[in-house]
Each structure stands twice: as C-alpha cells, then as structure tokens.
Amino acid sequence: xxxxxxxxxxxxxxxxxxxxxxxxxxxxxxxxxxxxxxxxxxxxxxxxxxxxxxxxxxxxxxxxxxxxxxxxxxxxxxxxxxxxxxxxxxxxxxxxxxxxxxxxxxxxxxxxxxxxxxxxxxxxxxxxxxxxxxxxxxxxxxxxxxxxxxxxxxxxxxxxxxxxxxxxxxxxxxxxxxxxxxxxxxxxxxxxxxxxxxxxxxxxxxxxxxxxxxxxxxxxxxxxxxxxxxxxxxxxxxxxxxxxxxxxxxxxxxxxxxxxxxxxxxxxxxxxxxxxxxxxxxxxxxxxxxxxxxxxxxxxxxxxxxxxxxxxxxxxxxxxxxxxxxxxxxxxxxxxxxxxxxxxxxxxxxxxxxxxxxxxxxxxxxxxxxxxxxxxxxxxxxxxxxxxxxxxxxxxxxxxxxxxxxxxxxxxxxxxxxxxxxxxxxxxxxxxxxxxxxxxxxxxxxxxxxxxxxxxxxxxxxxxxx
Numbered sequence: 438x439x440x441x442x443x444x445x446x447x448x449x450x451x452x453x454x455x456x457x458x459x460x461x462x463x464x465x466x467x468x469x470x471x472x473x474x475x476x477x478x479x480x481x482x483x484x485x486x487x488x489x490x491x492x493x494x495x496x497x498x499x500x501x502x503x504x505x506x507x508x509x510x511x512x513x514x515x516x517x518x519x520x521x522x523x524x525x526x527x528x529x530x531x532x533x534x535x536x537x538x539x540x541x542x543x544x545x546x547x548x549x550x551x552x553x554x555x556x557x558x559x560x561x562x563x564x565x566x567x568x569x570x571x572x573x574x575x576x577x578x579x580x581x582x583x584x585x586x587x588x589x590x591x592x593x594x595x596x597x598x599x600x601x602x603x604x605x606x607x608x609x610x611x612x613x614x615x616x617x618x619x620x621x622x623x624x625x626x627x628x629x630x631x632x633x634x635x636x637x638x639x640x641x642x643x644x645x646x647x648x649x650x651x652x653x654x655x656x657x658x659x660x661x662x663x664x665x666x667x668x669x670x671x672x673x674x675x676x677x678x679x680x681x682x683x684x685x686x687x688x689x690x691x692x693x694x695x696x697x698x699x700x701x702x703x704x705x706x707x708x709x710x711x712x713x714x715x716x717x718x719x720x721x722x723x724x725x726x727x728x729x730x731x732x733x734x735x736x737x738x739x740x741x742x743x744x745x746x747x748x749x750x751x752x753x754x755x756x757x758x759x760x761x762x763x764x765x766x767x768x769x770x771x772x773x774x775x776x777x778x779x780x781x782x783x784x785x786x787x788x789x790x791x792x793x794x795x796x797x798x799x800x801x802x803x804x805x806x807x808x809x810x811x812x813x814x815x816x817x818x819x820x821x822x823x824x825x826x827x828x829x830x831x832x833x834x835x836x837x838x839x840x841x842x843x844x845x846x847x848x849x850x851x852x853x854x855x856x857x858x859x860x861x862x863x864x865x866x867x868x869x870x871x872x873x874x875x876x877x878x879x880x881x882x883x884x885x886x887x888x889x890x891x892x893x894x895x896x897x898x899x900x901x902x903x
Contacts, residue, residue, distance in 0.1 A: 499903075501526035506898040510557050512890050517557035518547040534580050537590075540573040574602075585611045585619065594623060596644070597658050598677030598698045599739045602628045603640045618647040627664060629738045637665040640739070652683040662737035671737040675700055688717040700740070704730040719763035728754040751783035770797040784818060791847065792816040797826075806831040815847045822847060822860075837870030861887040875902035 504523040510516065526539040546567040561569060576590035586609040594601040605625015612619045624641030639661070646656040658677040665671070676699040684691040691713045698705045710725040733750040735741060759772030774793040778784045797811040811826040828842030843864040868880045876899075883894040 496529055498531055499526065499528050501903060503901045503903075504898060505900075506896065509893075509895045511893040511895075515557060516548070519561075520545045520547060535577055537575075537577045539575045541575070542571045542573065544569050544571070583611060585609045586621075591628060596656075597642070597660060598675055598679075598696070599660070601640050601660070601739055604628055605640075616647040616649070618645070620645045627662065627737075627739065629664070637663065637670065638738075639663040649680075652685070654681050655679070656681075662739055664737035664739075669735065671735065673700060673737045673740060675705070675740065689713065689715040700731070700736075706730055721761045722759075724756075724758040726754065726756050728752070751788060752779040753777060753788065754779070766800065766802055768799040768801065770799075771795065790818050793847070809842075811844070813845065817847060820847070837868065839869075840867040841865070861885060876900070 502523075502525045504521075504525070506521040506523070508519045508521070521542060521544050523542045524539065528537045528539075530536060544561055546561065572591060574591050574593055576588050576592040579587045579589065581587050586607065588607045589605075591602070591604045592607060594603070594607065601623075603623070603625040605623065607621065607623040609621035610619050620643070622641075622643045625639075627638040627640035629638065640663075642658060642660040644656060644658040646654055649655045656677075656679045658675075658679075660675040660677075662673045662675065663671070677696065678698075679694065679696045681695075682693045691711070693711045694709070696708045698707075706727065706729050708725065708727045711723070713720075713722040715721070729750065729752045732752060733741060754777055756775045757772070759770065761768065761770040772795055774791075776789070776791050778788055778790055784790055793813060793815050795811055795813045797809060799807065799809040801807050807828075807830040809828045809830075813824050813826070815822040815824070824845040826842070826844035828840055830838065830840040830842075832838040843862065846861040846863070863883055863885045865881060865883045869877065870879075871877045879896075879898050879900070881894075881896045883892075885892040885894065
C-alpha cells in the first residue's frame, strides 16, 4: 500500500500540515504531488548516496546515480508488481561556463493497470499505458557576471513559500552592499506531475532578501499562480515573509525562523521554528508551531494538491517539540506532537485532534547490535492508546548491515484515494550491502497490519553511483 505520509516510531503522523502549506511542521512529511512522485524512488533509509566529490577532489564532468528498483505489494486477495529505473545526473563544463542537472524516471507496471478500487492503486495507474516516463527536472545553469544564478529549463523552487515545479527561467542577482541585499525573478509554465496537460498553467513571481542585522536574514516573496484543472480556472496571489536568525559559536549553533504567508490579502498561515545543537554536550533541541489561519478550499495546484479528494481543510494548529542527548553508551530522544482543529465541529477524517508523546532509548555499542526502543502515548478524540516501537541494527565487515524493527501509527492517510487507515503496526527488515565502489544493493520487507487488512511490501534496489 502506497501512502503519501507515514508516521514512524520517532516521527509524528499527520500529512495534513503539508496540504495546508508546503513548509508545515517537520512531522507532517512532504505531500506535494511532485514529492509524492519522487517518494517512490527514494533510496531505502540507511543506504546513503555515495560517490559525491569531497573538498579537494577532482571535479568530474559527469556524475550521478542509476537506480534500478523492483517493488511488490501483496494482500490475501490482491498483488501489484512494478519496476522503476531512475537516472540522476549532474553535468559540469570543465571551463566553468555552465552546469546542468537531470532527474528522470521510467516506470513499468508488470501486471497491468489497477482500478481505482484496488488497494494498490497509485498515481501511475491514472495513465493509459503500463510503461511511462517522467521528467522531474532538467535545467542548465549559465555563468554570467552580474547574476549569482541564471537557470533555464524544468526546475523546482524550494525557497518559495510553496514548492514550485516549472518549465521556465530563474534569475538572481549577486548580493551587494553591507546588507548583502539580493533580488530575483522567475517565471514559466507550471508543471504538475500526473496532470495530462499544462495548458494555461503559469507560475511567476519575484523575491528579495537582505541581512537586517548580524546573523539575521529577511526574505520576501510574491507568487502568481494560474492553474486550470477539472474545468475550473484558478488564479491566486501568494505573499510570503520569512525572518531567520542564526547564533553560531565554536561548539554550538542556534537558529530561529518565523514565516507568514498571505493569500489574496488575507493571512493564510504562520509558522515558528527553532533548533539548538550543542556538539560539546551532545545535546539537541527542536521545536515548531504551525497554524492555518483560513479554511483552504480549491486553489491553484501548488497551493492545493488534494482538495479534490479531501475537500475543505479547516483552520488548525500543530505543535512539535523534541530533545535528544547522547552519552558514550546510551542515547535518549524525547518529544511531543500536538494538533488541534480550531472549531470542534470541523474535526473529521484527515483533520483530527491528537496528542503524541514519545521516548526513545538507544544502546549503540553496549551489545553486539544497536538496540533502540520507543514508548509512545497517543491521545485523540475518543481514543487513548499506549504503544511501542523497537529496532535492532548491526553492521557486518563494513560491507553489509541489517536492521529489524517495528513501529506504530495511530492514523495513516492515503491522500490520493481519500482513505484513512487506523491503528497501523508495521514490522520491517532492511538488508544493505556494497558490492564495490559506488555500487550497492538494498532489500526491504514490510509487514503492515491495520484495522482493515494485512499488507506485505517488498522492495529490491540496485544503485550505481559514478
């Protein structure tokens, strides 16, 4: 079962924060349509990308990764088998005049298209053919004197108040003056993966930033989004303002961020976040507060990818906090996630009140395996639940390692089909092994049990980094 957002033992559950805004609390996960597309190709956790050039290494004209992947999903009555091939390339001109990047994928459904009623129905099943190709980005950066960046082609803008995918151009001036002020513009055809046509879809805007005082940067954005889908034309103006403050020292770092966005002259949402890392004491703190200020209905796709299935999203706020401390032979992680819908009468599926408190203890070196145990307390409307999660991990001869674990989610959301799964227990096994420089295999098996059915998920992948 492919779910857009999943809550694990050490992260909170909800996907709704990102329906309201792309930069919702970290516990929400990323659920924009473009990220949902890429999520099927994310490498298995614990198998990092290898082969990146380090400082002082020779810069190769072409670097990248080829990722081959099989995924099989099963229940007692249904099954689904898919193959994926992903290419991720970075190209650099030896003369330093330009650079480029490409991310593309080919997908093949081995057993044909699923219907909308199948458990394993996904976005790729909306196409007419079993074999489909997708281009996620393909752009060229041209070196020019007065510009810090001139990017042409299909590109993703992550710094804007909502993540944008567009076919077009982005230009940004070099910072100037003691305040390091800069200005930029972008524009093009808005691209929405899995839509059949981008006709009449436009995205353009401008941004500027400057250092307001020591360690603090202020950024302002304006976005114009035009999107026609399902016979309805949407035109939306979004304004964003972000203030970030860094406090840096030799052995610790602290950062605070405050963000506000306005949609059509009305406040849309606000987010406050902060983090602190103390490397000398091996101690970290993280916190965030997000509030949706107005009811979100159908808007242009980058602002509203899911209202066609989830309908209106009513105002709510979400709080997240975590703290961790590492010792030589022991580590602790503790935190909470709290979500409240502003009006009790607006609570419902995909928009629930809940509280989650958790404590994770890890023994990294005291035993032959790394042991991690999590205790959780969930409080939701008409539901109080205490549960656990655990994992065992071990590396063998520096060429392969294994992880066995289990975690619980009170809710899991399939935003495409509009389904909610409750009381989900997932048990998993990860195997990763290296076969040579820049080459590795990874195998993951998941068994998921919830209130409706049991699901099996097998993923096998081979990655070659060059």
